[in-house]
Structures are given as structure tokens and as C-alpha cells.
Amino acid sequence: MEMIYVDHAATSPLHPEVIEAMLPYYQTVFGNPSSIHQIGRQARQAIDQARRTIAKKLGTSDQNLVFTSGGTEADNMAILGYALEHELNGKHIITSQIEHHAVLHACEELEKRGFDVTYLPVDETGRVSVNDVQEALRDDTILVTLMFGNNEVATVQPIKEIGDVLKGHQAAFHTDAVQACGVIELNVSELPVDMLSISAHKINGPKGIGLLYVRNGVKLRPVLFGGEQERKRRAGTENVAAIVGFAKAMEIAVDSIEERQELYQQFSKILIDTWTKEEVIFSINGHQHERLPHVVNVSFRGVNIESLLMNLDLTGIAASSGSACTAGSIEPSHVLVAMFGKADERIQSAIRFSFGLGNTVEQIQRVANETAQIVKRLGQQSEFIS
Ligand SMILES: Cc1ncc(COP(=O)(O)O)c(C=O)c1O
Structure with a gap:
């Protein structure tokens, strides 16, 4: 059968070309990218190259990408990292009732820490109303986090129109694009978002690797503490093979x-x-x-x-x-x-x-x-x- x-x-499933691209980084180029010897430097070069590849596919510069352990960590980094860094400007966050739990539970955690979260309703098609976003906005709103496309019912949110509503307001705009990536063109230079999460295992890449796009100048408080990897934004030895596989998967997905x-x-x-x-x-x-x-x-x-x-x-x-x-x-x-x-x-x-x-x-x-x-x-x- x-x-x-x-x-x-x-x-x-992993794309065969992704597996092929990853294998050398388990077998021969297994060095720690922070090491200064040759094998470490080769691993560092592989990460740099992968970051450039993905950045190009997303229409941004490689400096704006932070590798994470997946979509969940990218969402948490955006929401907790932004809220905790900017809480002096206000403690109100807007999201929707149909977000992935990586977003909903991160917002609930912030509620426990004294933040106020508005969970916007959706209509029968699963869409948030732009007008509801406008009405929910307050002077103390610091972050709006709304998903690009829903993982259960596929509905795509009016991201551009919501971006228009947020123009001139202090609130940063994060979108969880984990499901949209690879099936819809995502060019962050044309999208009105400050942060965007994606994950490799949804696009025939490996599990346990994702990234957060962070617009130039947007400050986040780190969620993990340790080494100085990812320009001090995400501590921990990089998952080199997975990052290389992610870039290959991204290339194949976007090009097709x-x-x-x-x-x-x-x-x-x-x-x-x-x-x-x-x-x-x-x-x-x-x-x-x-x-x-x-x-x-x-x-x-x-x-x-x-x-x-x-x-x-x-x-x-x-x-x-x-x-x-x-x-x-x-x-x-x-x-x-x-x-x-x-x-x-x-x-x-x-x-x-x-x-x-x-x-x-x-x-x-x-x-x-x-x-x-x-x-x-x-x-x-x-x-x-x-
Ligand atoms: C919309 C959405 N956001 C976030 C995630 C979490 O991503 P990851 O499994 O890489 O942690 C998923 C995975 O199901 C998802 O569909």
C-alpha cells in the first residue's frame, strides 16, 4: 500500500538536495563556527553564505536575520524580546484569537508579567478586521503581532492594510509567516513589518531551525543568555548543518x-x-x-x-x-x-x-x-x- x-x-520531508547540502557539515566541516582554526572558519563561512542566500530570498540584508531553533523560538524572541525591551513605552499588545500557540502562549506569559493583551476576533473566513486593529490601538500599544497565513484554515491576513493603520504609531509589527513561507512570495522590503518569523521544516528543510527577520534598528532583549553568537542576539553554538539545509530549502522553495x-x-x-x-x-x-x-x-x-x-x-x-x-x-x-x-x-x-x-x-x-x-x-x- x-x-x-x-x-x-x-x-x-527533507528535500534530497537539502540532505546532500547538509551532510558535509556533520561529517567533515563539523567545526564550531566560533573556533579560529580552519575547520571552524569553514563552518563560519557556511553560515555566512547561508544567511546571505536566505536574506536575498527574503529581500533583505543578512544582518537582519537571527537564526533560532524554529518558528516557536522566533515568535517568542519577537514577542517577549520586543515587549521586555520596550515596556517603558507601554504595556499593551495586540494579537488575534487564531494565532499559533507559539504566539498565544508567549502573549499569555506577558500577561502574567503585567502586560495587557487584546486578542482580536476574526470573521467566519478567519480574517481580522483592519478596523478592529485601528480601534484596539492605544497610546501605550507597543506591539502588534498577527500571523501572515493561518496553519489550520489557510486564511491570509490583510498585512499591508494593517501596516497602513500602524503608520506613524509607535507599535512594532510582527508577523508569523511560518506557514506562508515557501508558498507565497515574502519580500520584507515591501512588507510593512518590523519582524517576521519563519521555520525550515515547513519548507522541506530540517526541523529545529528557523529565523526571525528583524528590521534594521529594531531592538530586542535577548531571550537566551550565553555566548555572543548571532551578534549577541541569540546565544548558543549555531546548528551549522541545519542552517545550510535551511538555505538550500529556501532557495528551492522560493524558486518554485x-x-x-x-x-x-x-x-x-x-x-x-x-x-x-x-x-x-x-x-x-x-x-x-x-x-x-x-x-x-x-x-x-x-x-x-x-x-x-x-x-x-x-x-x-x-x-x-x-x-x-x-x-x-x-x-x-x-x-x-x-x-x-x-x-x-x-x-x-x-x-x-x-x-x-x-x-x-x-x-x-x-x-x-x-x-x-x-x-x-x-x-x-x-x-x-x-
Ligand atoms: C503558524 C505557525 N507558527 C509557528 C509554528 C511553530 O514552528 P516550529 O515548529 O518551527 O517551532 C508553526 C508550526 O506548526 C506554525 O504553523
Whole structure:
């Protein structure tokens, strides 16, 4: 039985070229980049080169990138690091109810430390209202942190318009672009953001490496203390091989964005057309147009999602009930609750398919067919029981 992986928003396989690029940094060029001998200097050069590569792909200078252990640390660095450095200017932060827990829990930590956080609501498509941002802004607001694209429902936020609202205000603007990176063009010189988080394992790079873009002149208090790595912004011996792999993954992802956008649109269409033809009752969650192309979140009315996921797994298909952190426990998704309210049936029956490296038209057609058959079977059972 062929395994079909459609959970790329949780994590993604390493691209073969990424593995190839990384190997020398485990085997021969294993030096500590802070060491002054040759092998250390070679490791340092590899980091410098990787940083330049990623900076170019993000439209910025290499000095503005801080490598971290992933998206979670980048979000924490931005939120805690900025808030603690600037608390004398105010203690108010604006975020949304549908952020990743890396943002939500960092904000909750700040609340415990005396900060005031506004968690903006979203509409049924998962979008924050620009007007709500405007109304929530106060003289003591120091930071606005809103995600670029949502990891569960794919909705993209109106980042440019929110940036316009923040013009002339002291508040810094951070965006979690972990899911958007590699599927949507991100050029920080054109985006109105001061900080932006990304993570390698979502774009066929290794796990445990990410970065925070920090606009020139924006000051952060370090979250980790130790050595002077990353120009004193992030202590700890650099993960050289992972950084090299991250740069390779970034190059491949950014250079193939357009063709993959088209392919993922085709995949989405296959799912939707098949379910329509099979007369399955379903509704797509998230915004219809303002969306990340690689994620389809769908509710199948009356279907127990745990049973659907288990049945799919038995046929070799790996999908997800939502974010990786809540999968397993299958708690109601905080994103869907924010969009629809607690009592809505769509929350109990939502499943996320996310596309990436290795997926083919044939695979997605099989995913569509198997899902339709299982949904019909389970749907009939649940109607029978009730
Ligand atoms: C939107 C978003 N932000 C942050 C993260 C955390 O990134 P990492 O797994 O690299 O810590 C994720 C991962 O699921 C994510 O989807």
C-alpha cells in the first residue's frame, strides 16, 4: 500500500538536495563556527553564505536575520524580546484569537508579567478586521503581532492594510509567516513589518531551525543568555548543518513558488470536484481567495473526525485534524472556535489536508476518492445511530 502524506503543514520531508547540502557539515566541516582554526572558519563561512542566500530570498540584508531553533523560538524572541525591551513605552499588545500557540502562549506569559493583551476576533473566513486593529490601538500599544497565513484554515491576513493603520504609531509589527513561507512570495522590503518569523521544516528543510527577520534598528532583549553568537542576539553554538539545509530549502522553495501554487490549486480542485460529484456534504473552511494554496480545511457534516482520520490512516493516507499541537488530543480547534463559535457543528467534523513535496495528481485523486467513500460510510452510520 502506497503511503500518501498530505500533512505538510505539520511538517514536511527533507528535500534530497537539502540532505546532500547538509551532510558535509556533520561529517567533515563539523567545526564550531566560533573556533579560529580552519575547520571552524569553514563552518563560519557556511553560515555566512547561508544567511546571505536566505536574506536575498527574503529581500533583505543578512544582518537582519537571527537564526533560532524554529518558528516557536522566533515568535517568542519577537514577542517577549520586543515587549521586555520596550515596556517603558507601554504595556499593551495586540494579537488575534487564531494565532499559533507559539504566539498565544508567549502573549499569555506577558500577561502574567503585567502586560495587557487584546486578542482580536476574526470573521467566519478567519480574517481580522483592519478596523478592529485601528480601534484596539492605544497610546501605550507597543506591539502588534498577527500571523501572515493561518496553519489550520489557510486564511491570509490583510498585512499591508494593517501596516497602513500602524503608520506613524509607535507599535512594532510582527508577523508569523511560518506557514506562508515557501508558498507565497515574502519580500520584507515591501512588507510593512518590523519582524517576521519563519521555520525550515515547513519548507522541506530540517526541523529545529528557523529565523526571525528583524528590521534594521529594531531592538530586542535577548531571550537566551550565553555566548555572543548571532551578534549577541541569540546565544548558543549555531546548528551549522541545519542552517545550510535551511538555505538550500529556501532557495528551492522560493524558486518554485509559482509552479507549486498552480499544482496545489489543481489539487484543491480535484478534492472539491470529486466530493461534489460523489454528493458528499462538505464545506470548506477559511477564506475563498485570500488563502495559502497548500492547505484545504474541510468539514464533513455528521462525520466523527477521529474515525475519518483513523480510516484514512488505515488506507495509508496521513492527514490532520488541525494544528499538529492539538492533533492527537483532538481538542476543538481554537481557530475554528474563533471563526464559528463553540457550538458550531463544523468544528467537530473538520479535517485538514496539506500538500507538498512528493504529492502527485494521482495521489490526490486517491485521497479524494477514499475520503468520499469513508465519509459516506461514516455519515450513514452516524445518521443510523441518531
Ligand atoms: C503558524 C505557525 N507558527 C509557528 C509554528 C511553530 O514552528 P516550529 O515548529 O518551527 O517551532 C508553526 C508550526 O506548526 C506554525 O504553523
